[in-house]
Amino acid sequence: MIEVRDLRKGFGDVEVLKGLNTTFEKGKTNLIIGQSGSGKTVFIKSMLGLFRPDSGKILYDGVCYSDLDFEDQRDIREKIGMVFQGSALFDSMTVEENIMFPLRMFTKMKKNEMLERTNTVIDRVNLENANHRLPSEISGGMQKRVAIARAIVNNPKYLFCDEPNSGLDPHTATVIDNLIKEITEEYNITTIINTHDMNSVMEIGEKIIFLKKGHLAWEGDKSQIFKTDNEEVTNFVYSSNLFKMVRKAQNAKI
Amino acid sequence: MIKETFVKPTKGKVLRILIFKEIDDLIIGSLGIVAFISFFVGGVVAIQTALNLTNPIIPKELIGFASRQSVILEFAPTFLSIIMAGKVGSFITSSIGTMRVTEQIDALEVMGINSLNYLVFPKIVAMCFYPFVIAIAMFLGILGAYVAAVYGGFTTADQFLTGLRDDFIPFHIVYAFLKTFIFSFLLATIPSYHGFYMRGGALEVGKASTTSFVWTSVAIIVTNYFITQMLLS
Numbered sequence: 001m002i003e004v005r006d007l008r009k010g011f012g013d014v015e016v017l018k019g020l021n022t023t024f025e026k027g028k029t030n031l032i033i034g035q036s037g038s039g040k041t042v043f044i045k046s047m048l049g050l051f052r053p054d055s056g057k058i059l060y061d062g063v064c065y066s067d068l069d070f071e072d073q074r075d076i077r078e079k080i081g082m083v084f085q086g087s088a089l090f091d092s093m094t095v096e097e098n099i100m101f102p103l104r105m106f107t108k109m110k111k112n113e114m115l116e117r118t119n120t121v122i123d124r125v126n127l128e129n130a131n132h133r134l135p136s137e138i139s140g141g142m143q144k145r146v147a148i149a150r151a152i153v154n155n156p157k158y159l160f161c162d163e164p165n166s167g168l169d170p171h172t173a174t175v176i177d178n179l180i181k182e183i184t185e186e187y188n189i190t191t192i193i194n195t196h197d198m199n200s201v202m203e204i205g206e207k208i209i210f211l212k213k214g215h216l217a218w219e220g221d222k223s224q225i226f227k228t229d230n231e232e233v234t235n236f237v238y239s240s241n242l243f244k245m246v247r248k249a250q251n252a253k254i
Numbered sequence: 255m256i257k258e259t260f261v262k263p264t265k266g267k268v269l270r271i272l273i274f275k276e277i278d279d280l281i282i283g284s285l286g287i288v289a290f291i292s293f294f295v296g297g298v299v300a301i302q303t304a305l306n307l308t309n310p311i312i313p314k315e316l317i318g319f320a321s322r323q324s325v326i327l328e329f330a331p332t333f334l335s336i337i338m339a340g341k342v343g344s345f346i347t348s349s350i351g352t353m354r355v356t357e358q359i360d361a362l363e364v365m366g367i368n369s370l371n372y373l374v375f376p377k378i379v380a381m382c383f384y385p386f387v388i389a390i391a392m393f394l395g396i397l398g399a400y401v402a403a404v405y406g407g408f409t410t411a412d413q414f415l416t417g418l419r420d421d422f423i424p425f426h427i428v429y430a431f432l433k434t435f436i437f438s439f440l441l442a443t444i445p446s447y448h449g450f451y452m453r454g455g456a457l458e459v460g461k462a463s464t465t466s467f468v469w470t471s472v473a474i475i476v477t478n479y480f481i482t483q484m485l486l487s
Contacts, residue, residue, distance in 0.1 A: 048364050070262060070368075077366030088357040102365060104268055160364075 001026050002047065002158065002190055007056035009046050016042045018214040019056070027188045029181050029204045031195055034211035035236060040194045043211065044162055047192070048082065049073055060158065078106050081151030081189075083161040083180075087143040089135040095146050096122075096131040102154040121149040125179060141172040145179070152183055159184065159191040165200060177203045198237060201225060210236065255447055259375050262368035269376065276380035280342050284387060287341060288334060292325075292391040295333070296398030299324045304408035314409040318417025321399035323426075330391040331430045332478050335437040338384075339470035343445040346377060347466040350449030351459040359450070374446040384438035385431050392430070433481045437474050444470045 002024040009017040016039045024030040032040050045051045047058050049065060058065045060076050068076070089098050096118055103114045122131065125145040130138055135146065144164060151159055161180060165173035181204040184191040193200065201208060205222035210233050218225075218233045225237060263269065303320040350373055353359050362369040396418065403409045409417075448466035452458055 045360075050360055050363060074366035077364060080364060082361065082364040084357045084361060086356055088361040090358055090361075091352070091356075105265055105365065105367060 001061055002192070003057075003059040003062075004047065005057040005059070007043070007046060007058065008054045009042055009051055010054055016214050017046065017053075020211075020214075020216050022209055022216060022219060024190050024192050025207060026190045027185065028191070028206040029184050030190070030192045030207045030209070031201060031205045032192065032209045032211060033196060033201060033236070034217075035196065038211040039214040040196075040211055041162060044160055044192065044194045048080065048160060049077065078102075078154065079157040081154070081156035081159045083144070083147045083151050083159070083164050085163040085166055087135070087140075087147040089143060089146055089150070091135060094132050094134055095127070095138065098135065098146055099149045099153050101150065106154060117153060118149075121153045124152075124183070125149045140167055141169075141176070144168065144172075144176050148176070148179060148183070152187065155187065157189055159189050161191070161193040161195075163195055163197075164193060165195070165197055170199065173197065173199065174203060180204065201237075255370060255374075255450070256443065258368065258370040259378065260371070262371055263375070264367060264372045272372070272376040273379050276376040277383060279345070280377065280380045281383045281387060284338060284341060285390065287337070288387055288391050289394050291334065291337060292330065292394040293398035293401075295329060296321060296325055296395030297402030299329065299395070300399035300403040301406060301408065304403060304406075313417075314413045315417030315420060317403045317409050318399070318414040319420050320417075321403070322396060322418050322422075325395035325399065326392055326426055326430050330388050330395055331434045331437065332474065334388065334391050335434070335441065335474050336471050338441055339445075339474060340467050342381075342441055343466050343470045344463045346442070346445035347449040347452075347463045348459055350374075350446055351452045351462050354450065354452055355455055355459060370450065373450070374443070377446060378439065378442045381438040381442040382435075384441065385434045388431070388434045429481075429485050432485070433478060436477055436481065440470060440473045440477065444473055 004020050004022050004024075007017050007020040008015065020043065032043060034040050042051060046053050047065075053066055056066075060079075063076065065073060065076055089095075090101065093101065096115075099121060100114050100118045103109055103117060107114075109117070119131075125148050127142060127145045127149060130142060130146070135143055138146070148161075148164075151161075159180070164180060165176050168176060177200050180191060180193065183189070193204070195201070201222055205225070208218075208220055208222060208225055209216060210218040210225075210230075212232050218228060218230045220228065225233065228234065264272070300317055300321045303317045304314075307314065307316060350359075353373070359369045359373070362372055400411075400414055400418075403414050404411045445463075445466040448462045448469070449459075452462040
């Protein structure tokens with residue numbers, strides 16, 4: 001579980017996160033949604049320690065991450081898996097080496113043990129015949145699978161995904177969403193997904209947080225999001241023509 | 255940046271692999287161009303010296319002497335370091351810069367890896383072998399001068415070799431390698447700084463590479479001036 005208490009972060013005179021308070025539960029897919037510029041990426045990067053918060057606390061299973069020094073933060077970071085928006089795979093390494101990387105860095109496994117574990121996660125994310133290919137030689141969807149495999153190879157307790165299905169076709173995006181949800185349940189981890197894709201909300205949104213200009217404007221689950229009266233949320237949800245049509249159909253039924 | 259590079263080290267086994275990779279990329283990968291440039295510039299130095307020896311009182315041995323002094327004191331350590339600022343420096347800035355814009359550095363940091371140690375430290379260690387490159391450049395520069403001077407008919411082999419040995423001051427070698435060692439540190443760190451702290455996209459990676467080349471060259475030239483002033487004057 002990750003708790004966020006009164007988290008504030010600014011750049012110069014611009015305050016991006018304005019006192020966020022929330023809890024991300026274990027074994028659930030927690031989604032952060034909001035328009036571009038609402039502070040989603042700053043929020044996720046602050047939780048990861050890539051940005052130092054101006055004030056507030058981030059607690060990983062009760063341990064305040066922001067108060068720790070580098071060595072102690074490293075203990076928590078080793079338990080974090082991250083899927084970046086652009087996958088962030090290491091160009092000079094093959095798919096297999098990319099996935100094996102956290103094992104090489106943080107475990108004392110022998111090479112055959114590492115290979116065995118790598119192949120297990122490769123099978124888990126349904127990545128076939130790509131072990132010895134470079135990231136530049138595989139498709140965007142496959143790169144996302146590699147990024148997910150790298151994120152889970154060291155059995156993380158927390159999984160962060162920054163727009164995991166951006167740039168993917170709708171079918172692949174759904175496959176990736178479902179893969180993340182399955183992994184969350186299977187490994188019983190705390191998963192936080194940063195997205196502005198309403199299809200992801202529909203597919204996997206067990207807990208949803210809506211950010212608006214650095215404020216937490218709404219939180220709930222996917223069944224509540226389509227019923228809420230919160231105007232900011234409805235404006236966001238029904239900004240897509242598809243969802244407008246769904247709403248129209250629902251109203252007509254009523 | 256420098257302090258961060260040397261603390262919180264990466265796992266030894268991984269670091270060893272990274273150092274060998276950097277030696278391959280930065281040192282071994284530069285040998286071809288260094289050999290090519292050194293041989294031909296050495297030859298040009300010899301020809302230019304020979305063509306300017308119009309006064310018959312000046313002995314032909316001067317060709318060997320002038321080639322040795324030019325190659326050992328300035329051409330190999332300084333001129334080649336400026337060329338390496340373009341080759342190695344741009345490579346370092348663009349590779350680290352690309353890792354920055356594609357969030358690969360963020361990925362390292364999220365995993366709890368000291369990215370400066372992981373990326374920059376192996377480059378600094380690899381560049382410690384740079385003086386060997388310069389030693390090869392010195393040898394090939396003088397060999398190029400010998401070939402151009404002797405086979406070009408400007409002097410005899412005996413005259414060239416006599417000039418080469420004349421008034422040899424061993425401290426000049428110490429001076430040349432001392433400044434090469436300092437340049438190697440500049441060649442590893444300045445481009446790394448420009449790559450690591452860059453922001454933006456592909457265009458900015460290109461700009462950072464250019465800026466790093468300019469600043470590395472300036473740093474080499476200014477350092478060269480002060481070292482020469484301190485050690486030789």
